[in-house]
Amino acid sequence: MAGRTTNRYIRTYVDEFDLSGYARSIGPLSQVYGEADLTVLTDAAKGYFPDQATVSPGTYNGVFDNTATSGFHVVGSNYTQNRVVTVAIGDRAAPVQGNPVFCGEYLQLSYSAEDDGGAVVANMPFGPNEQANLINYSKPWGTLAHALSAADSDGNAAALYQDGGSDATAFGGYMVYHVTSCNGDATIKMQHGAASADSDAADLAGCTTGVVDFSSGGSGVVTTTANTTSVNPFIRWQVVTGTATTITFVLSFVRASF
């Protein structure tokens, strides 16, 4: 159901928490390049190249709520600079596989509460990309590979879906995951294929968490082996359950395009 939509279908995940139920607004979701003026005197007009990008999910504004562990106040006020953030935009319904997402790992700049017409609300502004994992990727827009839900076995039955064009790309990419609950060890990874058949699927080089104990939840950003790794046009999520028998998670993939 592609097309236009409204913000009631946006879902927001920060680290191992689903903050959708506290959100009042988030954004702007920005990807803005500096413009290097490369005009020379003999040019017909001014010309520019895109320089470094500034990428940020803007400010998350939510209702102040101190519910233990997962309330926005508890999550927002207890931060250590970097946050794994996913903003999934549903097409006139809750987000599903293939819907656009803005995701990555960003600096949380502050946390502050305020009054808004009698309502106690709080703001969690995000800065640009953190400096470690995604320094080679300027693109924050990807697609939702697995909407927030539980998986209790390997994901081989999940169909591959077309992510972008019909050709493979050669610029790598990264996955962003949020595990909200789990009861043991599991591996989350991306697979890709030249076509959508199950037999086409193969692991996407580098895009795996490895075996992790997600008993306390978890989140992260994992890039492909390099930013020259080939990514086929079809992708899908995959979970290998270890000691875990169930894992509830959100997974997105950003395909770098140049």
Added chain:
Amino acid sequence: MANTGRTVSKLVNLVIGDSGNTLRDIPINSISVVGVVYEEQDLTAFQDAVRGALPNMPDAPIEWTGPFDTTAAQAASGSGTVPVLSGSHTVLNGLNGGFTPRSIDVQFGIRQTWETGEPQFGITATDTSGYLITSYTVNPDDMTYSARAVLYPGSSLPAWGTAAEAAS
């Protein structure tokens, strides 16, 4: 048959070459000043009676906004046909930050869907001429986006005309 006279903004169409170099109509709900703006080089001398300037280097950035839209890419409508809109996100997400010049064509239909003979402003991309997208921002408050395009260094100057731009 091309009309002349005044018109309304609902008949303005933005056409842009996508990452596969195919022209797409994309949804917009505002657009910046469309045209070429020259830098003023003030060359006034003390002895002059009035201030005077010469036009220096021209610039032609275009900024626009519109509804966030994920519709699959559709072939652009062309002359005399109601725009066939591709998703704004579908098209712009693949262009932002790229180094390949793209065509842009802002078409002003005169009391009807734009057709050849009515005003348009833009440029047909070549390997060294055309527009680059340097900003794409989505505002979830109202589910709109904003984008900005600037000319490739060394590009030819876009111009007003009455015939559609090509993809390349």
